[in-house]
Amino acid sequence: MPESIFCSFNDVAAEQRSSGAVGFYVAQQNTGILEVSFDPSKSLNDSLSVVATTIAGTQPQWLKAHNDKIYSISRTGFPTNSSTSGGIFVFLRPHSPATEGESLTLQDAETSNGQGGVHCDVSPDGKTLAAANIEASTMAIYPLAEDGSISEATYRFQYTLDQPGPGADDSQSEPFPHESAFDPTGKFLVVPARGEDRVHIYFVACAEKVNQLEDIVVPLGTGPRHTAFRQSATGQTFFYILGELDNTIRVYSVEYGQASSAISFTLHQTISTLGPNLPPTAPDRVNLASEFVFTADGNFAYACNRNTSSRDSDTFVIYSLKDTKSANHLTYLSIDKTLGKIPRHFALSSDPNNKYLAIANEYSNDLIVFERDQQSGLMKEIKGHLSLGDANPVARNGPACILWK
Template sequence: MALDSLQIVLLLPQLLHSFCQSSSSWLAMRLHLSLGGLVTTAVATNLYVSSYIGTITTLQLSQAQNGSYALKQVAINNGSAPNPSWLTLDSTNGVLYCADEGLSVPDGTISSYSTSPSGQLKQIDRHSVISGPVSSVVYNDGKAQAFAHYTGSSVTTWSILASGGLQSLQNFTYTMSSPGPNPARQEAPHPHEALLDPTGSFILVNDLGADLVRVYSIDKKTSELIESTPFHAPPGSGPRHGSFLVSGNQTFYFLISELGNTIASYKLTYGNASLEFTQVFRSGTYGNNTVPTGAAAAECLISPDHKFLLTSSRNDSLFHIDNFDVNNSTKLTSDTLQTWEINPYTGELAFKQLSPAGGLFPRQFSVNKLGDLVAVGLQNSGRVVIVERDIKAGTYGKFVAEIDIPGQVTSVVWDE
């Protein structure tokens, strides 16, 4: 028997309860019910934002019945670390890890927090570490975590305790006999990002200072890393961030390099505790367009459908966009986001779109699970923007929400 609108409304709380129980995320929910031809949408998603001012801010993104979005602050965690630089969310266990670069103090710190539906964070533990942690990744089925330390020229590993806390496991600290081709930025090794390969057997660390992609195999029994032969990136390129794609029986690695402003793709060949990199594509980060003077390539992510590579560049100031304050006619200067279409057979890339990032220095961004929304952390604008994305075309659309964050935004992650 068909339900009328009143019956559906009365059943709505029960439907919501059942949906939330069956969802893997207690906070990301979308419910579409037909009420006499009207579509009602309920959405509530938390995001966590780190800022060099020393805060982790929880934002909530909601969507109204008319389809419009709102982004508001629901919680703020003050004073746990001087200069938070990177957030990693273990959504399975509800733990948020924060790397603190320690720009104003001799050492860095790493912290872990339990999350909650309200957005409030509760600190589990905190450790002083080698200076400059700027990235981390959970590995070995949640048993350990690896950190890349930029200023400390190091890679460290930590065992993850049952509480979500961390216990020191290994330190790898590197030196160089002489500066690299860019002595101002390559006076020492500078590990910039730690990544887990798709098989879960290797950690890759992009080293901007040494022009290396460091490779480590994982001892599954102890979670210890074993150094393998690194991949030598082009001299002076400055490897920064990367992403993996498994396509059929092939695995590709996409690498964005900050100093050279290049994007490259490599076919990976797996050996006995080793990886071989074969280049299949290389381009400037603006496709066939000239790289603007002073530009600095930043992020590199694969879209959830694995069809597109999404990148960002800082300090190019190529767009002037409408002010987010409707009462202010002053245009805002914006750096850029780039979209690349991936050839799944060869790993080659085709430049598809250059789009405004919503402000200055899009240091990091992240994509929601559906792939239709992107949260961009704008370091020098002190802002987070949410931009729509056409899943089928792979292109960015309009900005749908934004909020100012005190200090310099360093990362933003979805909790879905």
């Protein structure tokens, strides 16, 4: 995207919900990790408020919760501002709601092993962390101790590109890995590389034993940005690839082989994020898909879009979802406005019904919370709006990630 365009953790979470605490954390690039309270009984402009701020390196990009820890990754400036490497930070989360001035407690920190720390994930057993660095085109693997602290990286994978892809504005001039995410078993790791039009697959026996498997190759100009795994009620695992540059979601079924390191992906559907019956777009960076999420009940899915040619509000699309290995796995339902510019990330609330959808608009530098109709999947009304400062169309300034409590 052109930078100049405008406009156990479960136990802790249950304890906070039972005490009446509602809200989320935000990776705010020019400030740190914001703790935001949310009171849906209040008016639109009063329901959201920042109650705490935690320094988390230079330009925090992503947040991941595991048990009572929150892991974050910064884009650069670790360990000092003279460094171009990103940092990984481990914070202890308070067991009671924050009050004004309170913050997360820093437990540990480590280099992300490259410039442009953009995403990190923790394996389900809490023993391994993976981090992707977009500018350096690297991915690193780290062992985690029982207390959640990070050891030095055991692996550092460097990606290279034989020739640039067709994406405009240098969007595919380098490999640009945008995510490093574990599957539900924790034995496999996926790394979508926007510039390569590939998703790298790894078998992770443990942090000290990682093997690279065969890549998933997508059409040139797809620009894979983020992925998601989902297990259906029948036990089938599905895998989704969000194409940032061609504005698509690709739906795969996943099969695990008898050998512990055997996994295969079968493509069933490619669907646009921009509206019904649309083909993949050219990788011209006019529209850029940013995120994909699905509801806990497996009935609905949502994808977010960024338009770089207009100052008008951006959009998110709503799909119904069926547990079928078919070309109608996702079905377009509707498209809504994000009421802001450049929705970098959005997330469903962590209650069983996913009652709310929160959107982080990066360039308009604000947060929007919608109430969701659980039967139709559509939005009912806006329940919160919070400005985090002036809009900034140049610097990485606004919110990059939302993590619900």
